[in-house]
Amino acid sequence: MSLTARSSGGEFAQRVCALVEQIPYGRVMTYGQIAALAGNGRAARIVGGIAHYGNPDLPWHRVVNRHGGVAAGFPGGRLVQKRLLEDENIVLDDDDAIIDLQAYLWSPYEA
DNA sequence: CGAGTGACCGCAA
């Protein structure tokens, strides 16, 4: 049907996908926040699962963990994601690949 | 249909 790609039929997953897709350039969101906005602040892990099985076209590189850094699992490694974030003018910490959430954390209410 | 799993989060030694 319309959900051609691995769309994760769950409603929760679709909301997560929508939020990630709406993350603007140069901004990031945390798994916990996305999960909370999707309806379950405790389902942060599910967000990661959706990222793995969900639509690969979404800017998952703009999604970071509570520490403001990319977690494992990203295709290529944190170096790849770090590069993608830097490509969006996002400043990362030296080698920890940690970004300033207070500066880049975005929320749909801010839009 | 059932069980396992995970791109997390928070807390405890």
Next chain:
DNA sequence: ATTGCGGCCACTC
């Protein structure tokens, strides 16, 4: 400061 453990919920095979 670091390391380890459990819990929690939805998705996939």
